[in-house]
Amino acid sequence: xxxxxxxxxxxxxxxxxxxxxxxxxxxxxxxxxxxxxxxxxxxxxxxxxxxxxxxxxxxxxxxxxxxxxxxxxxxxxxxxxxxxxxxxxxxxxxxxxxxxxxxxxxxxxxxxxxxxxxxxxxxxxxxxxxxxxxxxxxxxxxxxxxxxxxxxxxxxxxxxxxxxxxxxxxxxxxxxxxxxxxxxxxxxxxxxxxxxxxxxxxxxxxxxxxxx
Amino acid sequence: xxxxxxxxxxxxxxxxxxxxxxxxxxxxxxxxxxxxxxxxxxxxxxxxxxxxxxxxxxxxxxxxxxxxxxxxxxxxxxxxxxxxxxxxxxxxxxxxxxxxxxxxxxxxxxxxxxxxxxxxxxxxxxxxxxxxxxxxxxxxxxxxxxxxxxxxxxxxxxxxxxxxxxxxxxxxxxxxxxxxxxxxxxxxxxxxxxxxxxxxxxxxxxxxxxxx
DNA sequence: TAGATTGTTAATCGATTAACAATC
DNA sequence: TAGATTGTTAATCGATTAACAATC
Numbered sequence: 349x350x351x352x353x354x355x356x357x358x359x360x361x362x363x364x365x366x367x368x369x370x371x372x373x374x375x376x377x378x379x380x381x382x383x384x385x386x387x388x389x390x391x392x393x394x395x396x397x398x399x400x401x402x403x404x405x406x407x408x409x410x411x412x413x414x415x416x417x418x419x420x421x422x423x424x425x426x427x428x429x430x431x432x433x434x435x436x437x438x439x440x441x442x443x444x445x446x447x448x449x450x451x452x453x454x455x456x457x458x459x460x461x462x463x464x465x466x467x468x469x470x471x472x473x474x475x476x477x478x479x480x481x482x483x484x485x486x487x488x489x490x491x492x493x494x495x496x497x498x499x500x501x502x503x504x505x506x507x508x509x510x511x512x513x514x515x516x517x518x519x520x521x522x523x524x525x526x527x528x529x530x531x532x533x534x535x536x537x538x539x540x541x542x543x544x545x546x547x548x549x550x551x552x553x554x555x556x557x558x559x560x
Numbered sequence: 561x562x563x564x565x566x567x568x569x570x571x572x573x574x575x576x577x578x579x580x581x582x583x584x585x586x587x588x589x590x591x592x593x594x595x596x597x598x599x600x601x602x603x604x605x606x607x608x609x610x611x612x613x614x615x616x617x618x619x620x621x622x623x624x625x626x627x628x629x630x631x632x633x634x635x636x637x638x639x640x641x642x643x644x645x646x647x648x649x650x651x652x653x654x655x656x657x658x659x660x661x662x663x664x665x666x667x668x669x670x671x672x673x674x675x676x677x678x679x680x681x682x683x684x685x686x687x688x689x690x691x692x693x694x695x696x697x698x699x700x701x702x703x704x705x706x707x708x709x710x711x712x713x714x715x716x717x718x719x720x721x722x723x724x725x726x727x728x729x730x731x732x733x734x735x736x737x738x739x740x741x742x743x744x745x746x747x748x749x750x751x752x753x754x755x756x757x758x759x760x761x762x763x764x765x766x767x768x769x770x771x772x
Numbered sequence: 773t774a775g776a777t778t779g780t781t782a783a784t785c786g787a788t789t790a791a792c793a794a795t796c
Numbered sequence: 797t798a799g800a801t802t803g804t805t806a807a808t809c810g811a812t813t814a815a816c817a818a819t820c
Binding site: 351386388389392402403404405 | 811815
C-alpha cells in the first residue's frame with residue numbers, strides 16, 4: 349500500500365508535466381513510461397483507488413489529478429518540522445521539492461545558538477522551544493537531520509510531543525515508539541549500492557536482481 | 561542482491577558501533593536488532609557472502625568487518641562526482657556520511673559561475689570542464705542534483721563520458737543509456753509516504769503492509 | 773464494426789519468515 | 797553433556813507480470 353502511495357506522487361508529477369505540455373489524456377503504457385513503472389502497475393494502482401479510465405481513450409489527466417489530490421487530501425494538511433540544521437538540515441529546510449505535494453516545513457530546531465534564527469522563513473528555534481512551538485503549530489510530521497548519536501533521543505522527544513511520522517536521515521536504526529512511523533533515508537547506502545552496481549563487470553549484471 | 565549490498569552498509573555501521581563499545585562478537589538476533597532487520601535475514605546475508613560464524617558464539621565482529629570490506633573492495637575505489645551545486649547539491653558536497661564507506665566526492669560541477677570554485681575542497685568547476693576533469697580523475701559514479709528539466713540531459717552527458725552509476729535526486733524518471741545504472745532518491749515521495757502513514761487513523765494501520 | 777485499452781484474474785517471481793537439523 | 801546458535805531448507809507472503817475478457 350505504501351508503494352502505491354509513493355507511486356501516486358510519481359504519477360502526479362508526470363501528469364502535471366504532461367498536462368502543461370497540453371496533453372489531456374494518457375494511456376497506462378504512456379504514463380508507465382513517463383513515471384518509470386509498468387502499465388499493469390499503473391492500471392492496478394488506479395483501479396485500487398477507484399480512478400477510472402475510458403476503455404478506448406485512456407485516463408483523463410484532469411480527473412486523475414483531481415482524484416489523486418482527493419486521496420492525498422489528509423496528507424498535505426499536516427505540518428512538518430525539521431530537527432537539526434547542520435549541513436543536510438539546512439538544505440532540507442530550503443528544499444523546494446517538498447511543497448509540490450503541499451507539504452511544507454513550518455519550523456526548524458537546532459541546539460546550536462549559532463544556527464537559530466527565529467525570524468527566518470522558516471524560523472529556526474532552539475531545541476528547548478520544541479514543546480511550545482509544536483503545541484502551537486500542531487505539526488504531526490518531523491524530519492530528523494541530527495547527528496547519529498542524537499537521533500534516538502530526538503525521536504523520543506518528538507514522539508512525546510505528538511509527532512506521528514518521521515523521516516530520518518541519520519544512518520542508524522531507530523526504535524519507534526508505538527504509533528509513530530519512521531522512514532529512513534540513508535544516503536550512504538544509496539550511493540554505495542549504485543557504486544556496487546557500477547563496479548560489476550558487464551558479464552555479471554544478472555546479479556542485479558536474481559538471488560545469489 | 562542489491563538489497564543484500566544495502567544491508568551490508570547497515571551492518572557495517574552497526575558493527576562499528578558495537579566494536580567501539582568494546583564488543584567482540586554478535587549473534588544474528590542482536591545484529592538484527594541493531595540494524596533493523598531480522599535474524600534470518602542476517603544469517604542468510606552472511607551465508608550468501610561466505611561470512612561464517614561460530615555455532616556457539618555468534619559472529620566475530622572483526623572478521624565480519626574485514627569480510628565486508630573485502631566484498632565492497634571494488635566499490636570504494638571508485639571516484640564520485642557531483643553535478644548541480646544548488647541548495648541540495650551544496651549539502652551533498654559536504655556531506656560527511658558518504659566517506660564512511662570510503663566513497664568521496666572528488667569534484668563538483670555547476671553551470672552558474674557564482675557557484676564555481678575550482679580551489680574549493682572539493683573543487684566546483686563549470687560544467688564545460690566536465691569532460692576534461694572526468695578524463696583526468698577517472699570517476700565512474702555521479703550524483704545528479706540539477707533542476708528537474710536538466711536531469712535527463714545531464715545523465716546523457718555523464719554516460720557519454722564514462723560514468724557507469726548515477727544517484728539521481730531530481731524527482732523525474734530518467735531513461736538510462738545501456739550500461740549505466742540509475743538509482744533515484746525522491747525526497748518528496750519519502751516525506752509524502754510518511755505523512756500518509758501518519759495520517760491514517762490507528763484503526764486503519766493494517767493497511768500499511770497488506771494489499772488493498 | 774473493428775480496434776484499442778481498460779479492469780481484473782491467474783501465473784510468476786522474489787524476498788522474507790519459520791523451522792529445524794547440524795554442531796560448536 | 798546440554799544448550800545455544802548457526803546455516804539451510806521449506807513455507808509463506810506480497811508484489812509484479814502476463815494474459816485476456818469486457819467494452820467503449
